[in-house]
Amino acid sequence: MINNGHVPSMLLYGEPGIGKTSIAYAIAGSSKLPFFSLNATHAGKKDVEQIVSEARLSGKVILFLDEIHRFNKLQQDTLLPHVENGSIVLIGATTENPFHDVNPAIRSRCGEILQLKRHSQEDIAQLITNALKDEERGLGKFDIAITKEQIEKIALAANGDARKALTLLESVYFASDEKEGQSIVEDHVIEHLSKRIGVYGDKGGSHFYNLLSALQKSVRGSDPNAALYYLAHLLENGDLIAVCRRLLVMAYEDIGLANSAVGAHVYAATEAAKTLGLPEARIPLANAVVEMCLSPKSNSAYSALDAAIAAIHEGKTGDIPLHLRDGHYAGSIALGHVGYQYPHDHPIGTFGGWVNQQYLPDNIADAEFYKPVIAGEEKRMAAIYEKLKSFKNNQ
Template sequence: MSIFQDNSPLAERMRPSNLDQLIGQEHLVGEKGILKRSIASGRVPSMILWGPPGTGKTTLANIIANQVKMPFHTLSAISAGVKDIREVIGNIRGGSKAILFIDEIHRFNKGQQDALLGAVEKGAITLIGATTENPSFEVNAALLSRCQVYTLNHLEKGHLKTIIEKALVEDHELKKMQVDLKETEALFNLSGGDARKLLNILELVIKSDENTKEIVITDEKVINAVQRKTVLYDKSGEMHYDIISAFIKSIRGSDPNAAVYYLARMIEGGEDVKFIARRLLILASEDIGNANPTALVMANATFQSVNVIGYPESRIILSQCVTYLACSPKSNASYEAINEAQRVVARTGDLQVPMAIRNAPTKLMKDQGYGEGYKYAHAHEHNFAEMEFLPEEIRATRFYDPGKNPREDELRKFLKNRWKEKYGY
């Protein structure tokens, strides 16, 4: 007979009830966290909490409601419709305000999201949406513009260790037992930075061995217990991130065989077709870029196509795109160029645009020198006239260095012909 009297999951029993109990997300709720300041003031904006599973999105929403002492309503985007949204908003009467928490808000369609706009804009509700997907893709622009987006990070090993230690000391069920946490690597790896999964695995291992006098947690014991209880591919856990990482690295490494294998793993595991297609879009620009500009066209066509078709036929389109990208020449020159440009912007701030290339739509601006000295490229031989386009403080700074591949070699020759002296191509 089990000595466990409380049947609620360990993760639920250990759910934090205030910010001091929340582990991780210091950038949001630490001493200098922007969200902590908002909560302390009692004025929290409508927001989207974006982050991986088990990082505290639902918990944070509950804590916010408790601390600002506002009524808390919750809907799940999996089951709720426009009628449910309107019903909740209708129940918030008079001038009172309330928090409406919507889990997995990315699953709402445009009509469902639009049903929230009026109440959010008037301040009748403070919306807190939780999503594991990039809000830029999944939340419509009108709603997104009315919300702050806060990103929650994966929990690090130090956070995970603290969570386990707190559970062993504070949970009323685990305190009944003598648990020796001998090894933790398997717990950390299999949880994938997901606190909920971490605690559920810990409880699973303890329950599988609860009749012994002393329970010793080892990596082998964790792996054996998990293998008996979990599926091969968990879309929201560690396996998800390992597989997508292997998938991207295989394409980047020009191995179509490995790439299509990991594609099959994701398809068989029921991975969202849009998630795969989005990653291909990013890779086409980040890892191939101008070495083969058609790669981005192919990836974009794939994204559009799979949105229309869906599974199972979209697997063929994905396979075509994956093998094409894997077999394309590679270059991250454009990726490195924007990284370096952003670093310079962060370091130098808002430098003045040269007067010669400023727009001069009015006579006053022309009189002040706007546009003076500008050379219209098409009025010169080869459609080129050398002049300064960068701010004076960073003149002659080279951000784009074409990759070493046939396509970008042509771009390098073009740039060398025009900018050899200035940029050193």
């Protein structure tokens, strides 16, 4: 499209340091249109009005708006008509999911939403190698003793972020000792400077919720290595309460009746974590995550409840049977609230008490919401459930 002279408005979505700004500048250089750049975190209405005025004079301009998810309504109202009529080509960049964090009015006017992927370790290593050779924009004019393995360590630490890779490379150079005019890079310098470089994601941001989702899906998939990896990322971001809440939900949503003790175990672990605080909180949480990963799993109980809720919303309701209604007042007999049989008065083997009577309304008396999963402890419960059903059908 750009080669054919058409530059569409677009959103560039991806993690920091993967080239959103570089792509915008490359498009501007290829299109030859007047180019303006703003950051939504500190741009004001006047900044937008100046670009609108320039668009009226030039006929068409490109506006690169970084952190577009922070664009306020007043700025949007000023800009939107001009994006719509094509006098302003908007290239927005965001680290947050545009379907969650970009105003729908802006999103609908951007024909392209491009999700960029982080760079591979090989790409970052090539970038570092280029920077070491480039005398004009890099470190090529300096004599630096650095091995291929050390370049790969820096590339790994950058975690797909080109900007972090170049920043780390520069920091390593300035932190290295010089001998006879040559800077000698040491492994321990790279390791020290790399400690937190892979940590990314604001609390409450899209990436944070992606990490929570990945943690839960890894536990559900019984992969302790992946689950611990995502737990580590989440704890490095520091939102302990959100992590504890998600783990507690997982204990009942994904482990459920297959191992009913897990709920109590995870609750104890999360309470201990909140009492201890970070970094010690990681210890009980690690135990909880590994236990959930390797536990039998069942979602039958909450799936059954969801099925019952769906039935109610579909209108599958009816009157509560008279014998189940409240009979603890004098007039209840006159209203027909009689006939209830007390199960404890009818012992059945070692189960306790059971009596065959109807509990659901007449029009859905045969509805079955609960479908047991034959796993872990629920296998025993499922057998009881099926046995009671057979008693009911035979009486």
